[in-house]
Every structure is written in structure tokens, then in C-alpha cells.
Amino acid sequence: MALDPDLRIIVNGDSAKVFRRGDSVTGTIVLAAGEEVDVSSLVLSFMGTVTTVTSRPFYPMSNNANGEPSARQVGERVTLFNLESELLSRCTLDDKKRSWTFEFEFPSLTIPKYPRFHHGPKYSKGPHPLPPSFQTCIDNFAGSATISYFLKATFKMDGTREPLKIYHVLPYHPTPEHLNTETRIVSRVLYAQTWKPISAQHKSVDRAFSRLTRRNATNSNSPRIVPTVYYPEKTMPGQHIPISLSLVDKNELLDADDTTRDHCELESVNISIGTHTTSICGHPASHAEDTMSKYVTCIDRKHINQTINFGDRINLTHNFRLVDDAECVPSFKTYIVTRSYDLIVKVGVKYRGREFGICSKTALEILPRIPCNLISNSPGSEEIQDDPLPLYTPRESSKELAPDYFSIYGHTRGLSNYNSSSASLPSSDGRSRGSSMTSGLSTPASEPEQAVVYA
Numbered sequence: 001m002a003l004d005p006d007l008r009i010i011v012n013g014d015s016a017k018v019f020r021r022g023d024s025v026t027g028t029i030v031l032a033a034g035e036e037v038d039v040s041s042l043v044l045s046f047m048g049t050v051t052t053v054t055s056r057p058f059y060p061m062s063n064n065a066n067g068e069p070s071a072r073q074v075g076e077r078v079t080l081f082n083l084e085s086e087l088l089s090r091c092t093l094d095d096k097k098r099s100w101t102f103e104f105e106f107p108s109l110t111i112p113k114y115p116r117f118h119h120g121p122k123y124s125k126g127p128h129p130l131p132p133s134f135q136t137c138i139d140n141f142a143g144s145a146t147i148s149y150f151l152k153a154t155f156k157m158d159g160t161r162e163p164l165k166i167y168h169v170l171p172y173h174p175t176p177e178h179l180n181t182e183t184r185i186v187s188r189v190l191y192a193q194t195w196k197p198i199s200a201q202h203k204s205v206d207r208a209f210s211r212l213t214r215r216n217a218t219n220s221n222s223p224r225i226v227p228t229v230y231y232p233e234k235t236m237p238g239q240h241i242p243i244s245l246s247l248v249d250k251n252e253l254l255d256a257d258d259t260t261r262d263h264c265e266l267e268s269v270n271i272s273i274g275t276h277t278t279s280i281c282g283h284p285a286s287h288a289e290d291t292m293s294k295y296v297t298c299i300d301r302k303h304i305n306q307t308i309n310f311g312d313r314i315n316l317t318h319n320f321r322l323v324d325d326a327e328c329v330p331s332f333k334t335y336i337v338t339r340s341y342d343l344i345v346k347v348g349v350k351y352r353g354r355e356f357g358i359c360s361k362t363a364l365e366i367l368p369r370i371p372c373n374l375i376s377n378s379p380g381s382e383e384i385q386d387d388p389l390p391l392y393t394p395r396e397s398s399k400e401l402a403p404d405y406f407s408i409y410g411h412t413r414g415l416s417n418y419n420s421s422s423a424s425l426p427s428s429d430g431r432s433r434g435s436s437m438t439s440g441l442s443t444p445a446s447e448p449e450q451a452v453v454y455a
Helices: 204-213 412-423
Strands: 006-011 024-032 037-058 070-088 091-093 097-105 134-138 143-157 164-169 185-189 225-232 244-249 263-280 289-309 313-315 337-351 354-366
Touching (some): 006 143, 024 037
Antiparallel strands (some): 037 143, 143 164, 337 354
């Protein structure tokens, strides 16, 4: 009976290491043929691939009056890069164990280049930075999108025996182009949401008359409130996301010395982050494109009753950060998969008992998190000196002993029941926790004013 060859890939270093741009991948290939065998080739490949799968209803051409559709599955696979090393060519091996060392380096850019209108305008066409390791499922069409980096050893033998293929997955996370941790704030004036408070006595007839005559039938002292939202366009996990609001009255010339001017009240704040993932299988004219969107509410506060003076700028967030874990995938755009985020800010404002809602929806780019070894070298980073732990000093043993169990309960029956019940409890060793393909760590619970972004 022929023995199956034993082929293994051993990667040096920590098995849970997350690789980054320019990192080297070193290790050993071990092969034990088990018997004399004629070898066609032994090739080691270092690859990065993007795979998308989806399904669509398919109506077969038949005489069935019901016309019940059946699902047809389609998919596409794009190779980001492929580095190969041929370890063996056509030869004959004995049953001895052999090993080869290898060394690869993560490239900075992808290799393929596609025509201008191959996958549509929202996807990349030429070489671009490597996207992170990523995996998500599309619930509507039983589809999925996967970005993976791995080592593949292919051992081909002469004859009718199937090639032996061994894989070793390598988690990858990109490094930000710039190590500047300072947050750049931009402003957005919401002219389309200008609010003109109208008193309750103002009738609909007066409103129609003001539209026809283009005259303001309300009191000239009524404010014309224009909101402005301040927010960052880019952020990274663990970095504070400052969001603030200011209200300006266009009908009043603000005087810094005037303390009698009117004001508004901050009633409620709701901040959420939207996650959008798109994947395509082939050309958009002939294949399907899937889009998955999820929204996570990060902050929801009501009955704040905070005064907002016209022209002043108030903060809506305090220590608002993204959870720094494997589920917070940075924004990326590759050949057939994209990942983007939205920042939705909803604010409730009250003026003299009348309520008004402000809504701002802007694009938010999540940058890759900076590695720990580069944080101290990045500009704008502040070194935080941690207080050293106190030295351990053994304390004196207490002379008071704990009460004896049998002196309190002292029943053999209770002890037997305890032993029988404890023996029937299931073991906790078989419990499993949800984990991510990127780091193998489960997502921790979020703290107040922290945003959890799901893949």
C-alpha cells in the first residue's frame, strides 16, 4: 500500500503575528515522501487573493407553468500578487525526510492592472496598496467576500496521483502612509437646514402670503438659525473623534459685549456609524454586485438641556473612540471589494419651546491603526508615563481561620448531592468564542462613547 507524503509549512516567529507592509516571511518546508516516488515538481507560492461569491435566481427554459426559479451561484477570484519558488523539479526521491528554507517579503503594491471600465468606477483598476485581511458574508444572496494572504506548497508526482496542496494563512494589516496622529477638523455649514422659528400664532394664510409677496410676515426679531457641524474626515482606532456644533443667527449682528442676546438649548444627540461593503463578480453589465450596509448607534443622549449661545461652539462628544480590535477594518478599495464608512450626526435643538432637528451625514475614512513600535516615533504622539506598580510586600498571615464546612452544614446527604450535581456539570473546556480571521481575538465589550464597527 502506497504511503501518502507528509508535507508541512513551518513559519518562523509568533503564530499569532499580524504582518505589515515590508515584513519578511521566513520558515521551512518539510517533506517526507514515505517511499521512493517520482516527483514532477515542488513549488512554494506566496499569494494574496480576493474572492467573491454570490447567487442569483435562475429561470430555466421549460414548460413548467409555475416558473419556479432556482439559484445559480457565481464567483470571481483576483490575484493581488503571486511570488513563486520552485524547490524541486523532475526527479526521484527516496523515503528520507528533506527540508528547505524560504524567505518572502510583503510587497507594497498589488500587481494586476485592468482596463478602465472592467469592474466599474467604484473599484480600483491599477496597482494600489494591499488591503487588509478581510472576510464578510452577504446575507441576502448567500454570498461572501474574502481577502486572504497565504503560503501554498504544491507537490506534484508522476502518475495518476492527485497533487498534494498545503496552505498556511498569514494575517495582514496595512500600515498608514503618514504617522501623524493629529486630528484634522473640517466644518460643514448646513444652509439647507436653516431654521426660521415661527410662533404658534402665525397662521397658514400668513405663510402663503409671505411666499407670494416674498416678504417675511414674521417678526423681524425672529432668528434665522444656520447650523454648522465640525467633524474629522479621517480617524483611526483608539483616536478621539471630536464632533462639535455651532448655531449662527443671520438676522442679528452679534455683539461680544451684549449679554442679553437670545440662545437655544441642546435637547438630544444621536451619533451613529454606517458600514458599507460592496462586492462584484465580473463585469457589472453581465454579473451581479452585492451591497451590504449596517448602522451602529454609538451615542444616544436625551434631555440634555444645555444652553447654546449664538456663535458659540459646543462639543457633542467627549472621549469618543473606535474600539481598537480586529473588527474595526480600515477603509479600502480593491479590484472587486470596497469598504467605506459614514458618520451620521443627529442633534435636537429647542428655541423658546419649539424643537428643531439637525442631521448631518458625511463620509468617514478609517485609517489603519499605527503599530505599537511606531507610535513613539510618530509626530504629535505624547508619551504617557505609567505609574509603576508598588513593590510586593508579603503581609502577615491572619490568625483567624475560616469556619469548617461540616460545622455549618454537616450533612452527608448534602455533600453527596453536591458531588452528584457537580459531576453532572458540563466542562467549560469545550466552549468556543467568536473570533476574527485577522487576529484570533474576540471583540471585547464596548465602553461608554466607543463605537463598535462590525465586519
